[in-house]
Amino acid sequence: MKFYREDTRTALSAKEEAQRLAFAPIAFQASKSLRDLGILAALGNAPDSAASAKELAQRCGVTEYGVAVLLDMGLSAGLVIWQNDKYQLTKLGQFVDFDPMTIANMDFVADICYQGMGELTEAIKHTKPAGLKHLGEWDTLYQGLSQLNQREKDSWFGFDHYYSDRSFPTLLTEVFAQDTATLCDIGANTGKWTKQCCQHNNDVHVTMVDLPQQLAVANENMAQAGFTERVTPFTCDLLAPKNPLPAGQDVYWMSQFLDCFSKEEIVSILVRVKEAMKPQSRIFILELFPDCQDYESASYSLNATSLYFTAIANGNSRFYMSHEFLPLIELAGLSIVKQTHNIGLGHSLIECGL
Structure with a gap:
């Protein structure tokens, strides 16, 4: 929450920002059109990254009107500037096009x-x-x-894999620092983490837990990778509170998974993990917490993505603040053994035990 403790805007700057917010959806669509139509790329490839609307229209196969009306919005959005009767690409425009x-x-x-x-x-x-x-x-x-x-x-x-993939090297080292013969990948999705584990450790056996639709895709990916003999699918709808989890695994793994559930559902899932554990089992929870980010833009992105969960994914989950999430672990009767923050692109790894 360190980014959001003061109101630093003047009345004038606040009113100006309010207008940008009012037209933000239009700025977004204009930016995407400039990218998708190749206008930003053509501008970046022009001498000195500068060109007229007419020149860009000829290069992109878009009318001069279309180029000009988009780039004029690009001026207001900061994607381009106007110099010597030509549009010139800015650093922001480069990031929108290439980052x-x-x-x-x-x-x-x-x-x-x-x-x-x-x-x-x-x-x-x-x-x-x-x-x-x-x-x-x-x-x-x-x-x-x-x-x-x-x-x-x-x-x-x-979107999902861009953020999780960059954490894998650190996470594999952490998980397999101790002998791990069996691992339960809860919320396996396409099986990407399961595949990483099998590639990292030639002896581990992984049980993938997910809905049947996701497991069908994950099973196909495991077959293509040649890991079928070391991977067991376990169909489970964890929204049903009586559905148990595979028992006696060395590691229970949940990556960007619990943010897909309400607080009550998270506690229910963790209770079932606890019931399935053996005394020496370890639990690893990988999450993104808006209040544990180094950059405000990261917190902004996570808070925005929370509303995707609200309006589209399931209606009742979010990227939780750490001070909201961590007490749920203890409420389920588990202990937090270790916390590691700023892994990859801002992930937090929570290790838990009995």
Whole structure:
């Protein structure tokens, strides 16, 4: 919360910022159009990263009107500046066009969140993902991930994996610092973490826990990787409070998983993990906490993504503040053994035990 303790704006700057907020959806769409139509790339490849609307229209196959009206909004958004009767690409414009993080975030917002966020007020009122209907007729998004169209899949998984993948080297070292013969990957999704574990340790056996739709994809990925003999699928809907988890595993692993549930559901899941554990079992929880970030833009992104959970994913979960999340572990009867923050792109790893 260190970024949000003071109101530093003057009345004038606050009113100016309010107008930018009012037109933010238009600025977003203009920025994405400038990227997708190749206008930013063409501008960046021009001599001195500068060109007229007419020159860019010829290079991009877009009308001069279209180029000009988008780039004029680009001026206001800070993507370009105007010098010597030409548009010139700014550092911000370069990041929008080339930066992998920005591309992953923008595609996720455009293809998964944009339409559904119009239902946010309704979602808040009824604690239901009212915006999910723009993607499909499911109770939660997780039931329909495998049924998204290809662009939506690419954007969702591109966003999810961009952040988790960069943490893998550190996480594998931490998890396998002790002998680990069996690992339970709760919320296995496509099986990416399971695959990493099997590649890292030739002896480990992994049990993947997820909904049947996700396990079908994960099983196929395990078969392609040649790990079928060391991986066991375990179908389980953890929203059903009586559904148990595989017993007696050395490690229980949950990566960006518990943020998909309400506080009450998190406690229920952790209680079932506790019931399944043997005395020496270890639990690892990988999460993103907005109040544990080094940069305000990271907190901003996480707080925004929380509203994706609200309006689209399931209606009742979020990226929790650490001071809200950590007490849930103890409420489930578990002890926090170790906390490690700022892994990869801002992840926190919580090790727990009995």
